[in-house]
Amino acid sequence: MAIRRWQGWVVAALGLAVAACGGGAGTGGDGTHCAAPPAERLSHPEEDTAHRDAGAPSVAVDGAGNVLVVFGAGGEVWARRYVLAEARWEPLVRLDVGGLRAWTHPLVAADASGHALAAWATPAQGLAVAHFRPGTGWQAPQFLLNEGELPxxxxxxxxxxxGGHAAVAFAAFNTLSARFDHFVQLLRPDGDPRAELPMGTSANPEAALALHGSEERLDVALVWLGSVGRTLVTRGSWWFPRDSMVIQDAEVLQAELDGDVRGPRAAYDGTGRLHAAWARQLVSSDALILEHQWTGPDGRWQSAPVRLGVLAGRDDWALATDGSASFVWVEDGGARLWASTLTDGGWSAAEPVAGSPAPARTPTAALDARGALRVVWSAPVQGMPALHRTVREAEGWSTPTVAHAGTDEAHTTPVLRALPARGEALVWLRQRGGVHAVLGALPP
Structure with a gap:
């Protein structure tokens, strides 16, 4: 594999790279030039029909900046890992050995020490997971549920x-109640299951998982959507000294009847505060309400809702370790890309992302360690699909640049992740002539 530097981007090339976009004089706020690099194909070569139905990628970054990408294709689960220190992609690895084929998009998470966990649902056998361990690589997959249980x-x-503890959240359809039962399965650092926690019952399977560990305990939270527009959270703790579990009753975070609630998010910041966020599209006025609540020093919930006043399409939410957050969304119809930022307990007024061309689609956002907001979205260039990027720092938005430009291909579901040091990881699906592939590009 050849490692090349393309106008400030570090690129791994295998001879299957897509042509770069044309140049331009613009320069991003972090020194990235307008010309885009070739992209690395992470899935099988285009002529391999096994990856024609590749699904949305899941991306995680560990503490050293190594990037893990997991995706499904043809019912199979595949993974690639980028080693930042060596600027190289490791070989493609199939995770679903032994017949543990997937029927939903797999997910992956990584920790500060380089461990990772991939999880996926199987057609009739519940959940399966595979662990990545530094030095030994991906381990054989294991069932979290017995065969035939909660199919x-x-x-x-x-x-x-x-500390290497893991949690997997899932919703199992209960045929008797015709509702979804939410569970969280906790795993020990060695991979052995510890407990399966019941978190709530709802007609909606959407939920968001958050995990935070300390020397004494592991805190887990699940934000989920209840009936008649309610948003709830269930919290639990695993106390290590006595190996005991404590589950709290579900708490109602929001119970407004006006609006369609979607996209719950949950995360712990670096101080251990739990953050929960969701968007509520009002039926009465077509306005967008961004709800955000977090736990204060006394454990009570604090709230910072904001009425953004713009009908929204696709959106993304990013949370930094210091508790600051950003919300990026597309105005209905793709007319404009907007952003709002949370600092000191309040959300800013909606602001247009500077220079974002229309129609904008599928935004993805990430906050890096310096507090810079990185945004990528798809929009055509001279009638051809392209991915655009910009960075907002203290002095404002950088000039948008083209992260990748195609010819006759469409880009869908881009995923952006900030690296611990300066830079970002961008992974997306490409559709070309009916062939789907997972690609990636990594600036330094």
């Missing part, structure tokens, strides 16, 4: 803490 299972989240 209609939806994977909703996967998380790791710094």
């Amino acid at each position: 209609d299972t939806r994977l909703t989240g996967v998380a790791l803490d710094a």
Whole structure:
């Protein structure tokens, strides 16, 4: 594999790279030039029909900046890993050995020490997971549920803490109640299951998982959508000294009847505060309400809702370790890309992302360690699909640049992740002539 530097981007090339976009004089706020690099194909070569139905990629970054990408294709689960220190992609690895084929998109999470966990749902056998361990690589997959137990299972989240403890969230359809039962399965650092926690019952399988570990305990939280527009959270703790579990009753975070609630998010910041966020599209006025709540020093919930006043399409939410957050969304119809930022307990007014061309689609956002907001979205260039990127730092938005430009191909579901040091990881699906592939590009 040849490692090349393309106008400030580090690129791994295998001879299957897509042509770069044309140049331009613009320069991003972090020094990235307008010309885009060739992209690395992470899935099988285009002529391999096994990856024609590749699904949305899941991306995680460990503490050293290594990038793990997991995706499904043809019912199979595949993984690639980028080693940042060596600027190289490791070989493609199939995870679903032994017949543990997937029927939902797999998810992956990584911790600060380089461990990772991939999880996926199987057609009739519940959930399966595979561990990545530094030095030994991906381990053989294991079942989290017995064969035939809870067959209609939806994977909703996967998380790791710094000590190697893991959690997998899933919603199992209950045929008797015609509702989804939410569970979180906790795993010990050696991979052995510890407990399966019941978190709530709802008609909606959507949920968001968060995990935070300390020397004494492991805290887990699941934000989920209840009936009649309610948003709830269930929290639990695993106390290590006595190996005991404590589950709290579900708490109602929001119970407004006006609006369609979607996209719950959950995360712990670096201080151990739990953050929960979701968007609520009002039926009465077509306005967008961004809800955000977090736990204060006394454990009570604090709230910072904001009425953004713009009908929204696709959106993304990013949370930094210091508790600051950003929300990026597309105005209905793709007319404009907007952003709002949370600092000191309040959300800013909606602002257009500078220079974002229309129609904008599928935004993805990430906050890096310096507090810079990185945004990528898809929009055509001279009638051809392209991915665009910009960075907002203290002095404002950088000039948008083209992260990748195609010819006759469409880009879908881009995923952006900030690296611990300066830079980002961008992974997306490409559709070309009916062939789907997972590609990636990594600036330094």
